Amino acid sequence: xxxxxxxxxxxxxxxxxxxxxxxxxxxxxxxxxxxxxxxxxxxxxxxxxxxxxxxxxxxxxxxxxxxxxxxxxxxxxxxxxxxxxxxxxxxxxxxxxxxxxxxxxxxxxx
Amino acid sequence: xxxxxxxxxxxxxxxxxxxxxxxxxxxxxxxxxxxxxxxxxxxxxxxxxxxxxxxxxxxxxxxxxxxxxxxxxxxxxxxxxxxxxxxxxxxxxxxxxxxxxxxxxxxxxxxxxxxxxxxxxxxxxxxxxxxxxxxxxxxxxxxxxxxxxxxxxxxxxxxxxxxxxxxxxxxxxxxxxxxxxxxxxxxxxxxxxxxxxxxxxxxxxxxxxxxxxxxxxxxxxxxxxxxxxxxxxxxxxxxxxxxxxxxxxxxxxxxxxxxxxxxxxxxxxxxxxxxxxxxxxxxxxxxxxxxxxxxxxxxxxxxxxxxxxxxxxxxxxxxxxxxxxxxxxxxxxxxxxxxxxxxxxxxxxxxxxxxxxxxxxxxxxxxxxxxxxxxxxxxxxxxxxxxxxxxxxxxxxxxxxxxxxxxxxxxxxxxxxxxxxxxxxxxxxxxxxxxxxxxxxxxxxxxxxxxxxxxxxxxxxxxxxxxxxxxxxxxxxxxxxxxxxxxxxxxxxxxxxxxxxxxxxxxxxxxxxxxxxxxxxxxxxxxxxxxxxxxxxxxxxxxxxxxxxxxxxxxxxxxxxxxxxxxxxxxxxxxxxxx
Numbered sequence: 001x002x003x004x005x006x007x008x009x010x011x012x013x014x015x016x017x018x019x020x021x022x023x024x025x026x027x028x029x030x031x032x033x034x035x036x037x038x039x040x041x042x043x044x045x046x047x048x049x050x051x052x053x054x055x056x057x058x059x060x061x062x063x064x065x066x067x068x069x070x071x072x073x074x075x076x077x078x079x080x081x082x083x084x085x086x087x088x089x090x091x092x093x094x095x096x097x098x099x100x101x102x103x104x105x106x107x108x109x110x
Numbered sequence: 111x112x113x114x115x116x117x118x119x120x121x122x123x124x125x126x127x128x129x130x131x132x133x134x135x136x137x138x139x140x141x142x143x144x145x146x147x148x149x150x151x152x153x154x155x156x157x158x159x160x161x162x163x164x165x166x167x168x169x170x171x172x173x174x175x176x177x178x179x180x181x182x183x184x185x186x187x188x189x190x191x192x193x194x195x196x197x198x199x200x201x202x203x204x205x206x207x208x209x210x211x212x213x214x215x216x217x218x219x220x221x222x223x224x225x226x227x228x229x230x231x232x233x234x235x236x237x238x239x240x241x242x243x244x245x246x247x248x249x250x251x252x253x254x255x256x257x258x259x260x261x262x263x264x265x266x267x268x269x270x271x272x273x274x275x276x277x278x279x280x281x282x283x284x285x286x287x288x289x290x291x292x293x294x295x296x297x298x299x300x301x302x303x304x305x306x307x308x309x310x311x312x313x314x315x316x317x318x319x320x321x322x323x324x325x326x327x328x329x330x331x332x333x334x335x336x337x338x339x340x341x342x343x344x345x346x347x348x349x350x351x352x353x354x355x356x357x358x359x360x361x362x363x364x365x366x367x368x369x370x371x372x373x374x375x376x377x378x379x380x381x382x383x384x385x386x387x388x389x390x391x392x393x394x395x396x397x398x399x400x401x402x403x404x405x406x407x408x409x410x411x412x413x414x415x416x417x418x419x420x421x422x423x424x425x426x427x428x429x430x431x432x433x434x435x436x437x438x439x440x441x442x443x444x445x446x447x448x449x450x451x452x453x454x455x456x457x458x459x460x461x462x463x464x465x466x467x468x469x470x471x472x473x474x475x476x477x478x479x480x481x482x483x484x485x486x487x488x489x490x491x492x493x494x495x496x497x498x499x500x501x502x503x504x505x506x507x508x509x510x511x512x513x514x515x516x517x518x519x520x521x522x523x524x525x526x527x528x529x530x531x532x533x534x535x536x537x538x539x540x541x542x543x544x545x546x547x548x549x550x551x552x553x554x555x556x557x558x559x560x561x562x563x564x565x566x567x568x569x570x571x572x573x574x575x576x577x578x579x580x581x582x583x584x585x586x587x588x589x590x591x592x593x594x595x596x597x598x599x600x601x602x603x604x605x606x607x608x609x610x611x612x613x614x615x616x617x618x619x620x621x622x623x624x625x626x627x628x629x630x631x632x633x634x635x636x637x638x639x640x641x642x643x644x645x646x647x648x649x650x651x652x653x654x655x656x657x658x659x660x661x662x663x664x665x666x667x668x669x670x671x672x673x674x675x676x677x678x679x680x681x682x683x684x685x686x687x688x689x
Contacts, residue, residue, distance in 0.1 A: 022459040054462070055427030055455035062435050086620025087421065091428025092581045096435060 002049075003031045010107040011042030011074060017049030020057030029060045033067075041073045044106050048079035053087055061088075065097050074110050078103055118366065118374040126151060127365050129301035129321025135175055137168065138373060143239075143484055146198045146328075146370040148172055151320060152179050155298030156273065157187045159214065160318060160325050161370060162202035169201035169208065176214075186273035186297070187214040188250065190305075192327030192370055193315040194222035195340075196234050196241055203244065215249035215269050219307060222314025223248035232341045233312070238402050240478035252316060253279065253291050253307045273297060282306060283361075288353030308355060310348025310391075312340070317355060322365035326355065330369050330383055333390035335491075335525040336408075336484045339400035345391055352388040356381060397527035402479075408525055409479035412486030413469060414659035415521045419493065420462050422514045427455045429506040429579055436578045445571060452501055458493065465489045487525045494518045504572075506579040509549065513609055534668045536689045537604050538597040539637055540630055546608050547591060547628070550615065551584040553577055583612075583619055584626075593630040599689040600637040606667035607686075611641070613660060614682045618643035623680070632688065639684040645675070 001018035012035050020028060035043055043064070061077075068075040076098040080088070088094055100106035118124065118136045126132040135150040145164035150157065150172060157179050162169045176187055189208065191199050199216075202208040208216075218226060225233040229245035236243035249269055257265055257279040264278045275297055282292040282304075291307040304319040311332035318325040331337050332348050358364065359381045367380035375383065398404060434449035465485060472482050497518070503511040555577040563569040618626055623643030631638050657673075664671035669686040 021463055022456050023463070053424070054459045055424050055431070055453070056459050058424065058428045058431055059455065062431050066435065066438070082621040083421075085622065086617070087424050087428060089620045089622075090425045090583070090616060092432040093428060096432070 001027055003028065005031065005035065007035075007040055008107065010110045011044055012040040013044045013046055013103055013107075015046040015049065019052040019054070020050055020060070021052065021054040022056035025054075025056040025060045028057070029063065032060070032064045036067055041068055041070070042110050043068060043075055044100075044103065044110075045077045046079050046103060047077055047081065047084060050084060051081050053084050058087070058091060058093065061093065062096065074098075076100055076106050078106050118368065126301075126320055127322040128363065129153070129323075132301050132321060134320075134323070136368070136374070137163070137172065139163075139168075139371070141371045143481060144197060145201065146192075147368070147372070149325065149368060150175055150179070152185070153297065153300035154183075155185060155300040157185050158303070158320075159187065159189045161192055161198040161327075162189060162208065164197035164199070165201045166205065167201070169205050173205060173208065186269065186271040188217050188271075188273070188297075189214045190217045190252075190316075190318060191222060191314075192318065192325060193312040194218055194225050194234050195312060195328070196236050196239060196243060198327075198370060199226075199246075200234075200236070200241060200243060203246065213271065215271050215273070216246065217250035217252055218248045219252045219305075219314035219316050220254045221309075222312070223251045225314065232401075235340060238340070238400070238405055238478070238480050250275075252305050253293055257293070258291070283354045283357035286353075287350055288355075288357040290351070290354035290358075306354065306358065308351035310344055310351045311337070312342045313344070313347070314342075315351070317358070319358070319364070322363060323368055324355075324358065324364045324366070324377070324380075325368045326370070326380075328370045329355065330380075330387060331371065333387050333394060335487050335522055335527075336400065336480070338391070338394050339397045339527040341399060341401060343400075345394050345397075348391045349388060352384055352391065355384060356388075359384075394526070400480075400527060404527070405478070405480040405483055408483040409486075410658065411524055411662065412483050412521065414662070415517060416462070416465055416469070416486055416489070418517055418659055419490070419514070419521075420466075422510065422517065423458055423462065423493070426502060426506060426510060426514065427453050427458070429510075429581070430502075431455075432581075433505060433575060433579045437575070440574075442571070445575065449505070452498060452505060454496055457496060461489050461492055461496075483525060486521065490518050490521050494522075505575055507554075507581070509612065513612065516605070516609065533603045533605070534601050535604070536599050537602050537607070539600045539602065539607070539639065539686070540593045540596075540598045542602075542604060542607065543593065543611065543628060543630060543639065544591065546611055547584065547589065550612070551582050551587075551589070553582055553585075554580040583615060587619060587623070588625045590625075590627045591630075592627065598630055598632060598637050600668070600686040601689060602668040602686050603666060606663060607669070607684075610660065610664045610667050610669070610671070610684060611639070613663070614641050618680060621645065633685075635688050637686050637688055639669075639686075640681060641684075642679055642681045645678050645680050 001024035004015045006013050014031055065075050078100040120136050120138040123133050123135050126134050132153040137148040139147055145168055146161045148163045149160040157176055162172055208214050226246040226248050229243055231237040231243055234243055261279050264276050267275045278294045280292055281289050283289045293305050294302055296302040306317045308315050308317050311328045315327050359377055364377045367375045367377055430449045430453050434446040438446035468485050499511055499515055555573050560573055563573045626643045629640045661671050669684045672683045674681045
């Protein structure tokens with residue numbers, strides 16, 4: 001999985017490409033933790049390059065949501081492939097963090 | 111073989127217990143469908159190779175060992191096949207050392223000899239596995255009908271490798287129905303060997319006894335899904351042969367059983383395993399033949415099924431993680447932690463990932479279908495063992511857990527050669543749909559239930575878990591049901607019909623529909639159920655729900671399924687026959 005990071009005024013966008021599974025989830029977790037350590041507490045994950053998420057990936061998303069729950073923190077996902085959206089929706093995750101149609105719509109509200 | 115140790119050590123010479131002067135060099139492989147184990151045995155009179163395997167490298171490795179034996183003391187070489195399936199011999203097919211006249215003499219039960227000599231790719235499974243096979247000469251036909259006519263009389267045979275062999279055919283085994291045709295073969299003054307005809311896995315299967323070792327070929331796997339039903343398989347013969355082998359084992363004198371795949375087994379354990387195989391085999395009447403066509407169909411079902419398994423197991427894991435998150439938020443870290451132990455997500459991810467990698471590799475190399483079908487069977491069997499159904503059903507939506515269970519068992523049933531059971535019966539589908547919608551709209555645990563349990567900490571915690579875990583699918587959906595007042599009596603399998611509807615509703619809700627309309631109507635002598643949902647997507651998804659999977663499921667439910675998508679509306683139509 002490839003992860004690129006872009007920090008803007010309104011938040012940090014991590015763009016992911018590849019699968020988010022047991023093998024790659026630790027890489028994603030490290031990338032998110034690195035941003036949090038840098039004091040970036042508004043993090044948007046752009047899933048446009050992700051076509052598969054496994055339970056290992058779901059666990060990392062929840063662990064990240066737990067770390068970013070102060071009133072001024074933000075944690076969200078955008079550009080979800082329908083299959084990935086379905087997994088998150090049916091697992092109940094859409095009530096834990098926000099899912100946005102696009103980066104622009106997410107950051108506009110942050 | 112080291113004293114007190116029933117295990118054979120792979121790739122080392124060790125004495126054969128109970129056969130003075132004989133030693134064995136086993137080549138024991140990790141179990142797969144490509145190649146069998148091989149065993150070289152040398153006595154002062156002869157060098158025997160049991161099953162050269164399915165790989166040329168393996169056969170070359172064995173031939174190097176045999177050549178070293180011959181250099182030390184030249185003796186005739188015989189290659190015995192426990193049966194003529196290609197994973198047991200094809201590695202030797204093009205090896206000159208095996209092929210040249212006067213070299214190794216292939217020794218195969220009479221039916222197998224005929225199979226090899228006419229190059230019958232169906233019986234050797236070469237057709238199923240997409241392997242080319244040329245006719246082979248078999249020098250030593252075992253357990254022949256001709257020698258049955260002179261039962262008990264020693265027959266002397268001379269071979270191109272210079273060997274002179276004495277064979278006596280008789281019957282062995284005392285267990286009722288378990289008498290086996292046997293040949294005792296003597297190559298010289300050294301230990302003799304015995305071969306027993308044990309058909310079932312294939313018509314030509316044999317067991318070979320040398321000293322206290324019994325080589326049993328593939329009979330341990332003969333009732334396994336994806337093995338039972340192979341061309342030449344016979345349930346009746348298998349059950350009889352298992353009784354015969356049991357009789358040999360209970361007669362004593364066997365210390366270790368050497369299977370065609372996997373590690374050697376102490377005789378006591380083998381007897382127990384064979385008894386379980388017999389029970390499995392008895393349940394396998396009327397299974398379909400596992401031929402190339404069925405392998406292709408099963409492999410296609412395997413991929414569709416694994417997509418669904420992947421999705422449903424990820425959702426179940428996600429639900430548990432969600433419960434864990436919420437319980438943590440509610441200040442219940444112990445309960446939160448416990449959720450992770452209910453589902454070994456990493457192990458399950460690895461299994462599913464391994465299948466995905468296997469399938470990608472399979473398609474890249476255009477491999478044969480049976481391997482994919484068997485791999486799916488292997489993964490599903492492991493998932494089934496790791497899947498704590500009862501515990502999960504207490505924590506998350508039990509219908510999700512039941513559906514996952516049905517998915518796994520349907521695949522195993524298909525791989526076994528049965529059609530998954532369908533229970534078509536008259537059903538008021540209006541009532542069925544209403545009940546399903548209610549079940550998917552209302553929390554399993556009401557406010558009243560919560561209040562009633564408030565005085566009991568344990569009951570309240572359980573209630574809370576159930577409420578968090580069973581998030582109703584249709585809770586936030588604007589759903590309209592348009593059904594008449596009259597019952598609509600269709601002929602369907604209730605569970606499968608509900609599963610089809612649930613899969614469709616999950617697909618719509620999961621991909622963003624907020625408004626769903628279900629209509630039920632009668633059209634001529636058919637009942638038509640239409641499920642329509644708006645789509646929030648801005649683009650057509652790259653991948654739709656595996657169409658074949660839903661079509662197949664709907665067919666098993668007793669209906670036909672069609673689907674359309676236009677103007678922001680997805681529509682699924684199920685048509686079933688009326689009473």
